[in-house]
Amino acid sequence: MDFNLSKEHQMAQQLFRDFAHNEVAPWAEETDEFHRFPWEAVRKMQSCGLMGIPFAKSVGGQGCDTLTYILAVEEISKVCATTGVILSAHTSLATDAINIYGTEQQKEQFLRPLAEGRKLGSFALTEPEAGTDAAGQQSKAVLDGDEWVLNGTKIFITNAEVADTYIVFAMTDKAQGTRGISAFIIEKATPGFSFGPAEKKMGIRGSSTCELIFENCHIPKGNLLGREGKGFGIAMSTLDGGRIGIAAQALGIAEGALERTIQYVKERKQFNSPIAKYQNTQFVLAQMKTDVEATRWLVYNAALKKDSGKAFSTEAAMAKLKASEVAAEVTRECVQLHGGYGFIQGFQVERMMRDAKITEIYEGTSEVMKMVISGNLLK
């Protein structure tokens, strides 16, 4: 039992910290304010090997592990949660799905460019009528000769308009229920594939979120990911991995807000004294730090569990449940310690409080996390 990061993980953490400071932080404010996709930061992540961290070198990845990838999402989310989720959705939803379920040929064709940072990935499960009830898929794919013909609409899709490669789920046999869902790899610019208008969001405003619309979209037969009818299982297990990424994002948001608040309370003077001198401030900071550290080990533990090859669904759900709650609570307290300055733009905690909320919702709400955890408890 050792709670220390290995030397390579420590060095990677330092790399991600420097990278976040130099390449991501400078864009964070305008990314939020103008709902602008942070291309500069993303291009830099692509050219610096950050888009393929946990994948084998043989498929174009960096040959590291989930923990290293989690450290990257955490450090980047400390300064910009938008950039954090772009990395997370690309890596642990889109790319990992192909890594685990793809054929050798699919890995060469689709995984390699994603892992090498030449293309960006996206994962589309949610539909207007299929949120938590993901089994209620209305999208349909019908085999027509050598092609699947896809019709349907996906909503709230991260990296939607900016991605190149999409993992899309659709019913291939409605009568079979969840066993009638299949997964497909779809490339941008496939005829019949278009986008709805961009959503205006409360937080992570710079990430591209919109509808994917499929109207008689023809996909090569070979783009079926995994076996026909196995899509629901692929979606659920991929989301287990994705949740560790979102947990790391939430952890990063909380840490980022706490760091800024520690700095602020030392500078801000009221009644002739920095507010850090008051016991209320000290107690609130102490509680936040304790919550953040407890969360860290839940998140890292989930990553280590995934790397060990054992079942990690419960650990991932617990990590995301706790981390997202802590992110919401810590950012709220940080805004409170900032007082009026916390409510206006420019001190960053205002943005972080808005960004934190989504971590309790996407890739399974907190309620879904509780369903997963209790489901495994009561098996």
Next chain:
Amino acid sequence: MKIIVCVKQVPDTTEVRIDPVKGTLIREGVPSIMNPDDKAGLEAALRLKDEQGAHVSVICMGPRQADTVLREALAMGADAAYLISDSAFSGADTWATSCTLAAAITKLNYDLIITGRQAIDGDTAQVGPEIAEHLGIPHISYCEDLNVEGSEVVVKRQFEDRYQILRAKMPALITALGEMNVPRYMTPGGIFEAYREKQIILWTRLDIPVADGDIGLKGSPTRVTKTFPKQMKQPGIKIETGVEESVQFAMDKLKEKYLL
């Protein structure tokens, strides 16, 4: 082409404070980093490797924990790393350091040696040129741009107010300015390789063909009598008006300061 880059592990002086009484650096709790000028030198070597193909070896003299900067160099793309570490070498001034490094370098093949201009903890700028002298090869200091053309190295040597373009036959040594480039990031995969696949070759006293009188504290002729923080130079004022006006302005300023 074989390139050797000398790097030093230094305290990050942007985070260091100076003991007001002793005039020495307070090193406790200060992170250690690769000396910035050396890192620029390493980047220059890696760019030559990318463009022309080269084998880049990195050498560091220091305590065992200096291993970290060598791993960093490997993670950036260096091919081999050597750590010269022995209590016999500790307390070395620039003379003893350059004697030790030059002796170590004689064990390797090289066309080009790159060192940083100076280290941010000592600021002497002596070790690079001294290594070249010990080895009997030409050196060019303050390099801000570097090209290899055939068997020659072409260097832009930058001064405060002018530069020179110099050419030297290889093998040669150049000292790099931090302004030379923006060093690349390590890659995550490079970090894993640096720790899990690559080896750092450790050289101790017996591995280095150097005289006892030229190493460590005993081999160091430098005696420090006093250290003190440097007074920062005031920023100048640039006058861009006509000649008459400029002269008048300068005269007024000199009078203001009671220099006239």
